[in-house]
Amino acid sequence: MSINQIQDEIIDEFSLFSDWMEKYEYIIDLGKHLPLIDEQYKDEEHLIKGCQSRVWLHAGLEGDKVVFTADSDAVITKGIIALLVRVLSNQPAEEVAQSELYFIDKIGLKEHLSPTRSNGLVSMVKQMKLYGLALHAKS
């Protein structure tokens, strides 16, 4: 599936929830299934500085596809990362670099990607696209 097809799929899934509680329970659960970053990469170099929750991100190339693994010390952040990874991982590097992430807004999680939230997610999205760009140049 393409990046946008996955985004649309997530939007569909979230339309089933009738309140924020169900939505957050789902997000928390998603976090538990996040493809975790290898412990050896959980270092300063892979740390994305967000002042409240910490986020680690690693990107590798499999063929022409970028594969992301990540982790966070906050579970809600982790759940949102899981969504981002689901959308952007295993996609061609060039498409990651050029992706337009509209699903966050549509599923009502925009506030989590606000720069004022200081949870590292804004920088994480930026970093994911940069990895896409760098890996595209390499591949």
Place this chain on the structure above:
Amino acid sequence: MAVTAQKGFDIEKLRSDFPLLQTNMNGKPIAFLDSAASSQKPNSVLQAMDTYYREKHANVHRGVYQLSQEATAAYENARELVKGFINAPSAREVIFVRGCTEAINLVAATFGRRFLMAGDEVLISAMEHHSNIVPWQMACENKGATLKVIPVNEKGELVMDEFDRLLTSKVKIVAVTHVSNTLGTINPVREIIEKAHAKDIPVLVDGAQAIPHMQVDVQELDADFYAFSGHKMFGPTGIGVLYGKEEWLNALPPYQGGGEMIETVTFEKTTYNELPHKFEAGTPDIAGTVGLGAAIEYIGSVGYPAIHAHEAELLDYATRRLQEVEGIRFIGTAREKASVISFLVGGIHPYDLGTILDKLGIAVRTGHHCTQPLMDQFCIPGTVRASFAFYNNKTDIDRLVDGVKRAVEMLR
């Protein structure tokens, strides 16, 4: 337990004075438990500022016309109100600034310039807000002086034996917080000042978190400098106070240059205005001072004894009820505490807890609260902090406790 310790203290009536407390957050009536970050404003403050702008505004200390005189009178009247509020000996010792941060920067920069030398020390504590750390670090760096730190014990109290040991003749100034914004600890500033003065060392007290909760008398404390912000004491943002003893303020060089602070200007030499204007360069936040004055009058109408009694009851109630939460751990259990509760639950990240509470209409602060060195000492990334003002009620606390329980269930 006494239900209302003070006669005439009608919490619901007081709450109705604060329009923001009547609003919703995320579709729920707001439970505002973040007054330590910034407090809400009563109608009287909003009205005073509105009236000022509508009917009295002109620049101060400049015009001969009536309106300018009235604006100047309003501005200087606010200064008189502050003087009375903290029992300063003279209104000349009350400097209007942008807030507590600017007040501390003013002293650190000017004191540093005039009095610090290589090898000197500045003594602060491990529980200081970044606002009472960084300006001193900058001053020390400029002069090759060293920052020394009074440690904090596991309850969140200053280790006074260490203070005694650190208070050597190398120390040129002591800067400590009256009340910790993260732990709620009320520090023995009277004792600190007395010991420092015995060695002729001046003391700056960061009063940002004390002023909203307790009567401060700068003469009784004998503080050399006392700094606080208007927005934490039910006044507007953008206005704060530096109180300084006249002999110290006269000994310091000006901070910023510009209008208002001068006596005569030629291109060769400028002579400076007298106190307090020497430290008030440029057009001040006149409306802010008017709002601050109204906030002082509002606090006066409620009265510190009633505020203290009500807040002590809230702190006690909240501490007891939060203990119902399994795995809760309080950060800051000092014997003398203001109405601030910092906590963690099991391994749950404060950010997660804060996010769920937000959805439930409960405003708490999460994170390091601008006290990173303190968080490092406790080896935690941050805390969830609930802070109470006199306008909070038991319903706010019940909602907090229920909210925490619900969030913990989701997050475990």
